[in-house]
Amino acid sequence: MLRNRIFAWHLELQDVHHRLEKALEEARKAIREGNRASALKPELREFCYTFCSALGSHHRSEDAEFFPALLEQMPELKPIVARLTAEHEVLSQLLADFQQALNSPESSPQELFRRINEIKGAMKAHFGFEEGSLNRALRVLDAPESDKQRMFGDV
Template sequence: MTEGDTARLVAWSDELRRVHDRLREALRVTRRALDDGEPAEPAARELLLFCHGFCTALARHHEGEDRELFPAVAAAHPELRDTLRSLQQDHSMIAHLLGGLQAAVDRAAPPAELGRHLEGVAAIMESHFRHEERRLLAVLDGLPLAVDPHDVLGPL
């Protein structure tokens, strides 16, 4: 293994932290758009764009983990299969919540309703991210996965 290979292996945990931080920031921006928005059409369009971008980024992140990262972790660390199954269940729940948020945005739901949707997504997302970081970061430091990080963790 060369020095560059070691850096690439260690980078998986760094990549996951960076993506989680960017998704947390995208959620903050979306919340600010809702808090600052007025019922006027331009504010509604802006909120729609923020929500769509955030929902798409989070969904792609989880899809990449389910497709590429979790199978590689399970193969290298079978003792983590229950943890991975739990994280995938979170992905399913978050996808359901994102669908509800997107539907509310699409039908121009009142700000209070949109806020409730965002709070639900935020709560499970943060709990999920912390669990994932606690259980997987050390494992990712040594995971030999030769795949483009954007395919695994999303385009953020």
């Protein structure tokens, strides 16, 4: 994968994260305003299908394409990428648990709200770590050689 393609991921990363956070907040609002879980479930199933698919696709793409290409250019990021990959697995399980709660007739709006808050907390921490850890490295890939040496020494 070319360096400019890796840098394009950098530009897309924050935009995708913000769109996912906004979608999650809309679902939280629907749960907060709902009185009955049964009335919420069709909306939430539709949301979950869209949101869970988007988040899962985003992470699968990072794991399969972006991270290997990034590590090829910057192998020193291996511990960071390992942590991000592990966080993808945690988020995947939280999404599966949320889907299971949606399918359970016993799930209350409070239970769904608790589960979606768990997703929000894990997602926010993950996105913050990912952006904080990778943005500087990704800017380096796009910087002219003279700037790279000034910022990071020999790269």
